[in-house]
Amino acid sequence: MKSESIHRSVYFYRLILGIGLSIIASIQLRFNLGLENIVLGLLALLTVAFLTPKSRLLITFLAGLLIGNLWSLGSLSYLKISQDLVGQRLTICGSADQDTAFDSRASLKLTKIRVNNRPFVGRALISLNKPAKIKRSNQICAIGRAKQAKFGYIFSLKSAKIISNDHQTDWFTKVRDSLAARFNRLTKPASAFGQALLLGNRFLIGSRQKDNIRTVGLPHIVVVSGFHLLVIVKLIRESAINSRRVKFWTTMAVASVFVLISGLSASLIRAWILLALSLTAWYYGRGFDHFKLFSLVMTTSLLINPLYALFDYSWLLSYSAFFAIIVVAPIIKQYFFADKLSKTADLILVIVLVQLSLLPLLSFLFGKISLIAPLVNLLVVPVVSLLMITLILLVLLTSIPLVGALVALVNQTLINYILLVINQAAAWPLAELNLRLDKTNLLAIYIVYGLFLIYFNWQNHRDRPYKIVDLLPKD
Helix, strand or coil: CCHHHCCCHHHHHHHHHHHHHHHHHHHHCCCCCCHHHHHHHHHHHHHHCCCCHHHHHHHHHHHHHHHHHHHHHHHHHHHHHHHHCCCCEEEEEEEECCCCCCCCCCEEEEEEEEECCEECCCCEEEEECCCCCCCCCCEEEEEEEEECCCCCCCEEEEEEEEEEECCCCCHHHHHHHHHHHHHCCCCHHHHHHHHHHHHCCHHHCCHHHHHHHHHCCCHHHHCCCHHHHHHHHHHHHCCCCCCHHHHHHHHHHHHHHHHHHHCCCHHHHHHHHHHHHHHHHHHCCCCEEHHHHHHHHHHHHHHHCHHHHCCCHHHHHHHHHHHHHHHHHHHHHHHHHCCCCCHHHHHHHHHHHHHHHHHHHHHHHHCEEECCHHHHHHHHHHHHHHHHHHHHHHHHHCCCHHHHHHHHHHHHHHHHHHHHHHHHHHCCCCCEEECCCCHHHHHHHHHHHHHHHHHHHHHHHHHCCCCEECCCCCC
């Protein structure tokens, strides 16, 4: 393909990618390059490569870096202020991001925060001095000593005490609690797992069960994300609705309500953005280049909340897995298998690639890696797909005596199977390996990983310049 024929949308995607990388660099490194230096560098590069197609691509990318750096300055200034307050006793008020767990490891996550009655950008993580019953959207005030900001939070309080709670919940939380009451036909462990899967009520799962889920590499199944939205999309797409427009707006409306009911986590925001883009492309009969899609979704989430780049574990793991699915898997399938894989083989390949992509990062973050994650994912993920559908049926049909009991029995059986696999696999002596990588080793692994991907992608592009991803099945 000649450089003169590059579509104008290429410049837009370079701009988006530049914005995303700039936000990540400026916040993650706590470093601001300075506006004057960026402008001088941009002008110098403009002079070096003036008016050629390659220079326009380069200029667009650098303009993205400039815009991203400016966008992140506000969050960065709040971050610097929060660092100056470390060690001081603070009063933080805000809206609860989720319900609290009722055990000794209880913690509280606040959004829309005020610190000593001053508005702040970002979220706060409050470690409670004792368990408390708190619902999502409750307006909370807590007092405690500030710790170093980390894990995507701008503030962290240690052994904090709750000094006020209005106990008021928003409409979406009330709807969620109303739907949760429909799980009463299931046993307590099954109900907790089902609510976590469908409604995002992860606090109901006990600490030991959470540890088992993490050990076998399945935390993503109890984090409401794109997998859950995809099930909803498929149900609507397979419905009797004939109008493409009605399907589009129905899917967007149902998915948006589902996101608001389940909670605006980083992974769910990413999933909603991806759904909106893919539905729009489907509506107009278009497709996406895989890397452009990834950069667009990532940057959009950073524009919504630049502090996701502050080493937010859930955001980092979510987008690492997303990168493996959207970018890595198509490259590997095209290079090694010429895109000729059965659905079963394709599922196995994606699961293995996701787990391999996450292994170095999990080792660096937690000092542990799961040795049986690929196998357990193969045993559980297909069943979870079916379970999502039966849980929706349970919510809709539970009030019908005979039908509700039958649907509840199916759900109970599926959840019992999943929990049995998780608990048995977690009890295996070699299920988890203690291994912690330092920053140097982590960087070296991902550099080699990236070089291989670049080479495979270059070979693929010799025959097919653009790999188009069809996220939704065609009519």
